[in-house]
Amino acid sequence: xxxxxxxxxxxxxxxxxxxxxxxxxxxxxxxxxxxxxxxxxxxxxxxxxxxxxxxxxxxxxxxxxxxxxxxxxxxxxxxxxxxxxxxxxxxxxxxxxxxxxxxxxxxxxxxxxxxxxxxxxxxxxxxxxxxxxxxxxxxxxxxxxxxxxxxxxxxxxxxxxxxxxxxxxxxxxxxxxxxxxxxxxxxxxxxxxxxxxxxxxxxxxxxxxxxxxxxxxxxxxxxxxxxxxxxxxxxxxxxxxxxxxxxxxxxxxxxxxxxxxxxxxxxxxxxxxxxxxxxxxxxxxxxxxxxxxxxxxxxxxxxxxxxxxxxxxxxxxxxxxxxxxxxxxxx
Ligand code: PBG
Numbered sequence: 618x619x620x621x622x623x624x625x626x627x628x629x630x631x632x633x634x635x636x637x638x639x640x641x642x643x644x645x646x647x648x649x650x651x652x653x654x655x656x657x658x659x660x661x662x663x664x665x666x667x668x669x670x671x672x673x674x675x676x677x678x679x680x681x682x683x684x685x686x687x688x689x690x691x692x693x694x695x696x697x698x699x700x701x702x703x704x705x706x707x708x709x710x711x712x713x714x715x716x717x718x719x720x721x722x723x724x725x726x727x728x729x730x731x732x733x734x735x736x737x738x739x740x741x742x743x744x745x746x747x748x749x750x751x752x753x754x755x756x757x758x759x760x761x762x763x764x765x766x767x768x769x770x771x772x773x774x775x776x777x778x779x780x781x782x783x784x785x786x787x788x789x790x791x792x793x794x795x796x797x798x799x800x801x802x803x804x805x806x807x808x809x810x811x812x813x814x815x816x817x818x819x820x821x822x823x824x825x826x827x828x829x830x831x832x833x834x835x836x837x838x839x840x841x842x843x844x845x846x847x848x849x850x851x852x853x854x855x856x857x858x859x860x861x862x863x864x865x866x867x868x869x870x871x872x873x874x875x876x877x878x879x880x881x882x883x884x885x886x887x888x889x890x891x892x893x894x895x896x897x898x899x900x901x902x903x904x905x906x907x908x909x910x911x912x913x914x915x916x917x918x919x920x921x922x923x924x925x926x927x928x929x930x931x932x933x934x935x936x937x938x939x940x941x942x943x944x945x946x947x948x
Contacts, residue, residue, distance in 0.1 A: 644687030644944035654696040664821035686944035690731035706738035710767035717775035724776040737784035745830040747784035754837035766796035791865030809867035812855035815846035818900030886931025894934035
């Protein structure tokens with residue numbers, strides 16, 4: 618055949634392919650989510666093989682291991698004791714609570730590690746919602762924001778570098794920015810869960826924290842989070858959320874879940890100059906682990922290909938439970 622263009626010319630050798638490779642992964646792209654509980658044992662999470670609920674001591678060893686592998690940021694999630702959960706989730710701003718203690722320990726052991734936190738009430742709420750549920754069963758916006766601001770300030774006082782509001786209340790990024798600045802934390806950043814969808818992919822995470830919405834005899838509790846998290850059918854709305862977060866002072870925008878929402882990552886990349894993060898969530902992790910355990914897929918290749926797809930779609934950062942494995946495989 619008389620072909621002028623033969624794209625295969627640049628695929629002929631490993632060297633040529635490496636020369637024209639458009640995207641790549643490095644461990645510094647990863648943000649490693651870690652679960653912590655108050656006990657002294659290490660507890661496995663059944664739907665997330667390889668992920669654990671760490672004790673405070675073992676958390677430190679895991680953070681040190683991650684640092685050695687080149688990971689530069691961890692995000693901490695608490696499994697809060699049932700006895701501390703209340704309707705308003707006030708434990709979230711206890712300065713001696715599990716998360717502030719964990720932040721101080723991590724910062725003392727590995728000072729250079731960037732520590733990101735999650736801001737929302739669900740791990741602390743006996744109703745299992747990210748905000749305060751009224752007696753009519755409404756998740757209250759403005760009342761919740763006061764709590765979120767106090768939570769963010771307590772996390773910053775403990776040494777957090779990046780505050781991650783995951784609650785999807787309207788106006789929370791601006792309010793948290795103001796609260797941090799008032800307390801002289803103007804250098805503590807906000808990585809906003811900008812486009813967070815009401816997704817079934819969070820199932821294993823809610824098992825890990827025992828934080829799913831649950832019934833209550835005294836008031837109606839919404840079964841899911843669809844009055845505040847985004848409708849999976851909407852894409853343009855993500856741009857509105859991104860514009861608001863940018864105006865309110867977010868430093869990094871996040872899309873969550875990641876894999877089923879690569880189009881949203883791509884759109885936000887076109888709309889904003891801010892760094893963008895993708896959250897490769899618990900359900901995505903569980904599916905890969907389950908298929909790998911059955912021998913149906915090559916875990917290593919599938920994970921690296923998936924993580925690369927986030928970079929290709931426009932993400933700068935990837936929150937992933939595969940972070941340590943992937944960092945090891947990239948060596
Ligand atoms: C809490 C929160 C959730 C996740 C991160 N922060 C769960 C939820 O919104 O119900 C999910 C993370 C994952 O599934 O890996 N607001």
